[in-house]
Amino acid sequence: MNANPSGWRPSTPEAVTLDGEGAPTSTGNRALMLEEGLIFEIGSLNNCGVDLPTPSAETSTRLGGMSRSTPPALPGLSEPEMVRHYTRLSRQNYAIDLGLFPLGSCTMKHNPRLNEKVARMAGFADLHPLQPMNSIQGALGVIDELAHWLVTLTGMHSVAMSPKAGAHGELCGVLCIRAALEARGDPREVMLVPSSAHGTNPATAAFAGYKVEAIPAGDDGRIDFAALKARLGPDVAGLMITNPNTCGLFERDMIAICEAVHAAGGYVYCDGANFNAIVGRVRPGDLGIDAMHINLHKTFSTPHGGGGPGSGPVVLSEALAPYAPLPYVTKAADGSFELVEEGDEGAGESFGRMAAFHGQMGMFTRALAYILSHGADGLAQVSGDAVLNANYVLRALEDVMEAPFAHAGPCMHEALFSDEGFAKGFSTLDVAKALIDEGFHPMTVYFPLVVHGAMLIEPTECESKAALDEFIGALRGIVERARAGDEALHLAPLYAPRARLDETAAARKPKLVWSD
Numbered sequence: 001m002n003a004n005p006s007g008w009r010p011s012t013p014e015a016v017t018l019d020g021e022g023a024p025t026s027t028g029n030r031a032l033m034l035e036e037g038l039i040f041e042i043g044s045l046n047n048c049g050v051d052l053p054t055p056s057a058e059t060s061t062r063l064g065g066m067s068r069s070t071p072p073a074l075p076g077l078s079e080p081e082m083v084r085h086y087t088r089l090s091r092q093n094y095a096i097d098l099g100l101f102p103l104g105s106c107t108m109k110h111n112p113r114l115n116e117k118v119a120r121m122a123g124f125a126d127l128h129p130l131q132p133m134n135s136i137q138g139a140l141g142v143i144d145e146l147a148h149w150l151v152t153l154t155g156m157h158s159v160a161m162s163p164k165a166g167a168h169g170e171l172c173g174v175l176c177i178r179a180a181l182e183a184r185g186d187p188r189e190v191m192l193v194p195s196s197a198h199g200t201n202p203a204t205a206a207f208a209g210y211k212v213e214a215i216p217a218g219d220d221g222r223i224d225f226a227a228l229k230a231r232l233g234p235d236v237a238g239l240m241i242t243n244p245n246t247c248g249l250f251e252r253d254m255i256a257i258c259e260a261v262h263a264a265g266g267y268v269y270c271d272g273a274n275f276n277a278i279v280g281r282v283r284p285g286d287l288g289i290d291a292m293h294i295n296l297h298k299t300f301s302t303p304h305g306g307g308g309p310g311s312g313p314v315v316l317s318e319a320l321a322p323y324a325p326l327p328y329v330t331k332a333a334d335g336s337f338e339l340v341e342e343g344d345e346g347a348g349e350s351f352g353r354m355a356a357f358h359g360q361m362g363m364f365t366r367a368l369a370y371i372l373s374h375g376a377d378g379l380a381q382v383s384g385d386a387v388l389n390a391n392y393v394l395r396a397l398e399d400v401m402e403a404p405f406a407h408a409g410p411c412m413h414e415a416l417f418s419d420e421g422f423a424k425g426f427s428t429l430d431v432a433k434a435l436i437d438e439g440f441h442p443m444t445v446y447f448p449l450v451v452h453g454a455m456l457i458e459p460t461e462c463e464s465k466a467a468l469d470e471f472i473g474a475l476r477g478i479v480e481r482a483r484a485g486d487e488a489l490h491l492a493p494l495y496a497p498r499a500r501l502d503e504t505a506a507a508r509k510p511k512l513v514w515s516d
Contacts, residue, residue: 049078123139142365161358163293167203188235228260234264238269401417404451417457436492
């Protein structure tokens, strides 16, 4: 691994005076923004921060001769060195607690501290999944009550709580569809996926063994209903659709779409990652949907990022409910709760297990706290404010940035822009990287694929008008610089701890082993 990784900007006059200000420092630090090396660079391979006894040569192990002959080449740091290292790294991260986080389709919203307090309560924070059933009655009660409210909010028949996140939930729903088709002796091979669906949808269908066929979008960014109806047939197992879709638009023909798929003998899976736009206002079950995952870590504000944690319960229609995965919670006549974990305990025609245990307890407690603290009126305001904020961003920028579907009416919870008609020689990437210099995390870029140079912005309901105006002002300023031919945009970010990286090379050729 290169000790001076790609993108590191050393402290040289050229590096620190691109804006015409500042002077180099001998350390590479810029005031309180401290330059920090890799842990292998600052640690010593011969030191250790703690004193450990020397193992006896006679100590027996169960490794069968596979024990190491030399110590691992791990860097040693003292406790203050370790604390400083990770604290300095944490200062280089962006977070929702620092400012607006406009990632489209991610719903990066404020996490109420009430949720965190509840999740840390004794009895929740210290649970173990192998505890006896009679010692976790409160936890099972939380799972049961959260399940009740998820079913109520979606108008569905039942819910599977064990899926760990969005893609895991998608797989759960598709496996329920497969199990239902197999139960009636109707093997079907094709899963239809609109081009405006989430990118994980076709991958999930393929993983479940289906052939994937795309259904195009119309000029208004919504599914081409005529093309869908023309493709339906006896080989189609179902449709995986995202609603609102990744263009930030509600599928107005959703009821007719579901009726057409059902008439052809298939089922409808809805990607619920965008549920934040309709929670408290639209019940997917009323639209005819058979299965939908809910990202608790998005809609109900449980913190996410960095790969987790997540939780993706799947609500199911009456037709698919018998095939839901194990385990699930039942309530006895005496008010006690039981976790059904085996197929011979009345689990019907379940397709099996999705996970070793029963879900993400920390996410369950946070989500239930969020739902109960908001109430029905509060959840309706959540979606209303999210849609209002997105439309404010859309209309405030459509005069300087191409909004390909602005003609199709109001958007839902996210505003979509493209690089069409943008300043010549400047790209979506230039805009995104310049936002870092302005103090914002970039929006989602180059997704959805149906829009060239896409920029997908989701402000969520948490942002004030003042915060939105600041973000809008930053974007307008970047566009003005591009139109003025400001070449410095190609170098952005200029003020971040790292310069613009070659992200493609980093993803395709990662250096995972340290070498000095």
